Amino acid sequence: MAEFEVSSIERAAVVGCGVIGAAWASRMLLNGVDVAISDPSDNAEQILTEVLGNAVAAYDDLGLPTDGQGTYRMATSVADAVADAQFIQESVPERPDIKAAVLAEIEAAAPVDTIIGSSTSGIKPSTMQATMTNPERLVVGHPYNPVYLLPVVEVVGGEHTPIEVICQAQGIYAGIGMKPVHVRVEIDAFVGDRLLEAVWREALWLVNDGVATTQEIDDIMTHGFGLRWAQMGLFETYRVAGGAGGFRHFIEQFGPTLEWPWTKLMDTPDFTPELVDTLVEQSDAQSGAHTIRELERTRDQNVVGFLKVLEANNWGAGTTIAEHRKR
Ligand SMILES: NC(=O)c1ccc[n+]([C@@H]2O[C@H](COP(=O)([O-])OP(=O)(O)OC[C@H]3O[C@@H](n4cnc5c(N)ncnc54)[C@H](O)[C@@H]3O)[C@@H](O)[C@H]2O)c1
Structure with a gap:
């Protein structure tokens, strides 16, 4: 098990702002991180504001603070989003060709030591690293939706990822209230x-x-x-x-x-x-x-209820919420 220290960041980039990217951005914003977002879709900002609205309601229900939010800006390009990011989360469609092209764009503009977490649901990090210039900076950070509420993130390194980068990524994810689980063996679709x-x-x-x-x-x-x-x-x-x-x-x-x-x-x-x-x-x-947004809100209210019980019993995912609340 890779030991890590919880760390906080001030600026992150979210590349791809659909179902998952918008939820990542919401979690980061609600934990005080400023987020630059890149997505070519005309709907990206609308998706973000709707998902963020659900996330704020869920944090209010859970009694987590919603003041002190970070600010977001819609970047003009991937390069614009990542240029000064301290951490980058990639959430573009699950296609190896799109992932490769976007990772190349990120690498061309981001600081060379900024870690890139990929939300991929099953592509091995080594596959993505094969076309990268600095593959050592890539980890998979596979979340579960709603990303702003469910704490777990599977952290998977590829053949070029040193353990230090796995530990740093885990620390950053923990800093935004998550429970990183290091998946030590690289397999398709993770655990x-x-x-x-x-x-x-x-x-x-x-x-x-x-x-x-x-x-x-x-x-x-x-x-x-x-x-x-x-x-x-x-x-x-x-x-x-x-x-x-x-x-x-x-x-x-x-x-x-x-x-x-x-x-x-x-x-x-x-x-x-x-x-x-x-x-x-x-x-x-x-x-x-029901509309999708209604279903999401119902899902969130139910998950919040479970999390409250788990936190009161200091059990399971409730322990992660309790520790994050203390921090
Ligand atoms: N949907 C889930 O429940 C889920 C859960 C865990 C992980 N994931 C993973 O998250 C990733 C994204 O999935 P999703 O469900 O959010 O997909 P999605 O289709 O909802 O969103 C993808 C977004 O990427 C944008 N995009 C496309 N090309 C881009 C580019 N060149 N630069 C920036 N943005 C670009 C699209 O406009 C779209 O908004 C995938 O790798 C998927 O496997 C999804």
């Missing part, structure tokens, strides 16, 4: 998305095979194991499931079921037009009455 993919594959099969609808699957998650996962992970939950016999008893009892035909994990259904139509129709029926 979180690898787990999510397994669940996603199974859910697609269940819809594809007509076993359950999107609503029924979500009900089973939100009224069952999803509630457990927010406060204890898989392993701690299964330890409890083993009763007094603990984890060993759990494995003795349920280990053999992995040999039963419960799962299709190794295989994925094709996204045929029929399957896509079914998924879209079921999702519209389930959630189409």
Whole structure:
């Protein structure tokens, strides 16, 4: 485990201001960092202000301060955004060619020792480093949405990233209230998305095979194991499931079921037009009455509620919020 010291920065650049970039910028701003934003889209500033509005409401609900915010400016180019940045977070579309082009633009203008965190959900840092001039400055900093509320960020180095840069990046992320987890082995999709993919594959099969609808699957998650996962992970939950016999008893009892035909994990259904139509129709029926911003606000209010309970119990993600509040 790489030890790091929490550090604070005053100026950052956010390159790409869509779903994730706007949420990164919001977290940084609410933690007092000035942010220069680069995004060629005409909608970028509108997305930012809407997401920031949700973030401010969430911090108010959580009792975290919303005064002392940093200021943002929409930069005229990537170069303009990164020229004096102390840290850069890249959140452009998940395409290796776009990532490579944008990283080249960043490198041409940013101070040579400024760390670049990439939000990529699964591209290996070594792949991105292959075309870089100073690859040692790149880490993956993979967040989970809403980035301004969920503390975790997976920090992954590539073959050219020294441990000192991993530690510095972790310190910067911790300084804006996050829980950096160093993923020591570089694998496709890192840890979180690898787990999510397994669940996603199974859910697609269940819809594809007509076993359950999107609503029924979500009900089973939100009224069952999803509630457990927010406060204890898989392993701690299964330890409890083993009763007094603990984890060993759990494995003795349920280990053999992995040999039963419960799962299709190794295989994925094709996204045929029929399957896509079914998924879209079921999702519209389930959630189409609400706008995305309404759903985001509801999600945030629920997450804030969970975080308050976890902080009161000094448990899980609540411990990160409590430590950040003290700082
Ligand atoms: N959406 C998620 O839940 C999620 C979660 C974790 C990580 N990520 C990762 O975050 C990254 C961004 O994903 P997203 O969902 O925000 O995508 P998005 O499509 O919402 O946003 C991408 C933004 O990048 C901008 N862009 C395109 N080319 C650019 C350029 N040359 N310079 C600056 N900006 C440029 C686009 O205009 C757009 O606003 C991806 O790597 C994705 O894998 C996404």
